[in-house]
Amino acid sequence: MQTDSLGDRILNGERRALARAITLVESNRADHRAQAAELLGQLAGAGRQSLRIGMSGTPGVGKSTFIESFGMMLTAQGLRVAVLAVDPSSARSGGSILGDKTRMERLSRDKNAFIRPSPSQSHLGGVARRTREAIALCEAAAYDVVLIETVGVGQSETVVSELSDLFLLLLAPAGGDELQGVKRGIMEMADIILVNKADGDLKATATRTCADYAGALRLLRKRPQDPEGYPRAMTVSAVEEHGLEQAWEEMQTLTQWRRDSGHWDTNRATQARYWFEQEVRHALLARLETPTARAEMEQMSAKVGAGDLSPSAAAEHMLASLGVD
Amino acid sequence: MQTDSLGDRILNGERRALARAITLVESNRADHRAQAAELLGQLAGAGRQSLRIGMSGTPGVGKSTFIESFGMMLTAQGLRVAVLAVDPSSARSGGSILGDKTRMERLSRDKNAFIRPSPSQSHLGGVARRTREAIALCEAAAYDVVLIETVGVGQSETVVSELSDLFLLLLAPAGGDELQGVKRGIMEMADIILVNKADGDLKATATRTCADYAGALRLLRKRPQDPEGYPRAMTVSAVEEHGLEQAWEEMQTLTQWRRDSGHWDTNRATQARYWFEQEVRHALLARLETPTARAEMEQMSAKVGAGDLSPSAAAEHMLASLGVD
Numbered sequence: 001m002q003t004d005s006l007g008d009r010i011l012n013g014e015r016r017a018l019a020r021a022i023t024l025v026e027s028n029r030a031d032h033r034a035q036a037a038e039l040l041g042q043l044a045g046a047g048r049q050s051l052r053i054g055m056s057g058t059p060g061v062g063k064s065t066f067i068e069s070f071g072m073m074l075t076a077q078g079l080r081v082a083v084l085a086v087d088p089s090s091a092r093s094g095g096s097i098l099g100d101k102t103r104m105e106r107l108s109r110d111k112n113a114f115i116r117p118s119p120s121q122s123h124l125g126g127v128a129r130r131t132r133e134a135i136a137l138c139e140a141a142a143y144d145v146v147l148i149e150t151v152g153v154g155q156s157e158t159v160v161s162e163l164s165d166l167f168l169l170l171l172a173p174a175g176g177d178e179l180q181g182v183k184r185g186i187m188e189m190a191d192i193i194l195v196n197k198a199d200g201d202l203k204a205t206a207t208r209t210c211a212d213y214a215g216a217l218r219l220l221r222k223r224p225q226d227p228e229g230y231p232r233a234m235t236v237s238a239v240e241e242h243g244l245e246q247a248w249e250e251m252q253t254l255t256q257w258r259r260d261s262g263h264w265d266t267n268r269a270t271q272a273r274y275w276f277e278q279e280v281r282h283a284l285l286a287r288l289e290t291p292t293a294r295a296e297m298e299q300m301s302a303k304v305g306a307g308d309l310s311p312s313a314a315a316e317h318m319l320a321s322l323g324v325d
Numbered sequence: 326m327q328t329d330s331l332g333d334r335i336l337n338g339e340r341r342a343l344a345r346a347i348t349l350v351e352s353n354r355a356d357h358r359a360q361a362a363e364l365l366g367q368l369a370g371a372g373r374q375s376l377r378i379g380m381s382g383t384p385g386v387g388k389s390t391f392i393e394s395f396g397m398m399l400t401a402q403g404l405r406v407a408v409l410a411v412d413p414s415s416a417r418s419g420g421s422i423l424g425d426k427t428r429m430e431r432l433s434r435d436k437n438a439f440i441r442p443s444p445s446q447s448h449l450g451g452v453a454r455r456t457r458e459a460i461a462l463c464e465a466a467a468y469d470v471v472l473i474e475t476v477g478v479g480q481s482e483t484v485v486s487e488l489s490d491l492f493l494l495l496l497a498p499a500g501g502d503e504l505q506g507v508k509r510g511i512m513e514m515a516d517i518i519l520v521n522k523a524d525g526d527l528k529a530t531a532t533r534t535c536a537d538y539a540g541a542l543r544l545l546r547k548r549p550q551d552p553e554g555y556p557r558a559m560t561v562s563a564v565e566e567h568g569l570e571q572a573w574e575e576m577q578t579l580t581q582w583r584r585d586s587g588h589w590d591t592n593r594a595t596q597a598r599y600w601f602e603q604e605v606r607h608a609l610l611a612r613l614e615t616p617t618a619r620a621e622m623e624q625m626s627a628k629v630g631a632g633d634l635s636p637s638a639a640a641e642h643m644l645a646s647l648g649v650d
């Protein structure tokens with residue numbers, strides 16, 4: 001009896017095979033990296049072009065509840081949904097987003113959904129590559145939608161937006177003054193802002209908050225690739241499962257527009273070139289990440305800070321010790 | 326008859342020696358670089374800690390006139406003033422800021438002033454190191470104030486602010502709507518905003534513009550290292566030489582506060598460590614800057630953009646060709 005290869009099992013939509021493959025791409029072991037590269041080569045071009053939806057949101061905004069409700073709505077339409085997480089902080093904080101699948105109990109039991117907790121990697125460069133490869137695996141497994149969730153730590157939103165076709169920002173109802181809390185750069189990434197918790201006592205506040213964000217979005221420069229009225233702010237209630245279909249319609253409208261205008265393809269090509277360059281630069285700079293190099297950088301930096309060595313002289317020492325001429 | 330060395334002549338305050346030394350640090354020739362390194366080593370710790378004032382401003386704001394008036398006011402007080410320029414675009418645009426000393430005719434004839442046009446270097450990393458070394462030479466020559474001017478191109482403001490003790494932003498009178506033109510990041514760098522051209526017909530507009538910027542500055546987070554009321558916006562007229570002394574008083578107050586609080590020293594140490602790290606990273610990435618590497622990066626990038634190669638596979642090719650394992 002012949003066993004199907006891991007690649008075949010992924011192509012057949014076996015979730016356990018997909019999970020195992022993602023474990024391979026997340027591994028730092030050289031043999032795993034080699035197997036991952038072979039697998040990715042084998043699967044290249046297979047499956048479909050998923051809609052990659054990046055998502056960020058402030059803590060406490062109800063991201064898990066939203067992903068569960070939104071994901072269930074999509075699977076109810078016959079779509080297959082994968083959920084990935086980018087959390088460069090998880091190695092430090094211990095608790096990871098999506099680390100506990102029980103937070104999305106219904107969705108994780110849905111056979112058309114695949115949920116992958118965040119890998120325990122503190123290095124953003126590594127996280128980006130692994131997430132990119134995990135997305136490629138999900139596309140090979142023919143998922144229609146890949147949701148890439150991030151916590152707003154460091155540069156993780158930038159990474160996720162460079163991996164996504166659409167970027168959602170999930171926000172909580174709040175007083176006008178609190179708008180300041182969202183960094184302008186994050187606002188600029190958002191294609192659609194969803195003000196969650198538009199239910200019960202918070203409904204009116206959510207509507208006001210949404211209007212405030214809509215106003216803030218109008219102040220941002222319109223993107224030439226998008227139709228009038230985007231980026232857009234809307235209210236949703238993940239708990240009451242309200243507004244989710246309208247949100248999905250907006251995403252589809254925007255996606256279709258971008259596909260028709262050619263921006264979709266251009267954007268994916270630009271992203272791929274970006275990641276190629278990032279990977280080369282990352283590898284060149286990796287010589288500074290060994291324990292020896294880190295220790296020596298630290299030592300040199302202390303001398304520079306104390307005024308005992310000029311920055312240039314210290315750099316020359318360091319480069320000589322790295323064997324760079 | 327023994328000739329004084331270049332270093333001795335710089336220590337003696339000879340402007341021509343200083344100019345020649347800056348030409349050495351700006352050169353790409355290996356023998357010049359070696360001479361420059363030796364000279365900088367010889368002069369390390371000599372002279373004085375100048376006040377390094379970074380300066381940026383929108384085109385047409387009257388930067389040259391301001392530098393001339395402000396510089397003349399300082400030299401009239403017996404201070405020695407050096408003016409350097411950071412303009413990564415000068416190699417391309419042909420015309421460089423400060424390229425024409427006749428724009429500052431009076432100041433360039435003043436024996437207590439030294440004006441250095443921008444080097445023709447299009448590479449920001451290189452410009453930063455050369456400017457840092459030029460500042461060190463000016464300090465060895467015991468200039469009291471080093472003004473570092475930049476045009477607002479690319480990241481040049483960031484470079485200048487990382488080289489400065491104080492950062493001035495020179496702006497023109499304008500309607501409220503035009504405030505948007507100044508990038509928030511630049512606003513955040515400014516210690517003092519000077520609204521120039523507060524003279525003649527523009528006086529009232531300048532006062533209003535100043536109030537608008539003062540309001541905008543209050544919205545930015547106060548820096549813990551600064552006294553109440555900073556960053557601050559003021560009006561000046563470079564043409565009528567009005568407000569310059571008040572501006573200089575503000576700079577001195579802020580400087581004294583930072584010296585007393587220890588922030589001055591901390592800031593310089595942080596900057597030195599930053600430049601050390603930048604220089605090491607820059608040298609590691611320099612392998613991508615050879616004509617061969619650039620051509621190959623471009624070729625690989627095109628394949629990645631066309632979907633013929635994955636970003637990771639292309640990066641592996643590229644790294645192999647660079648001899649990085």
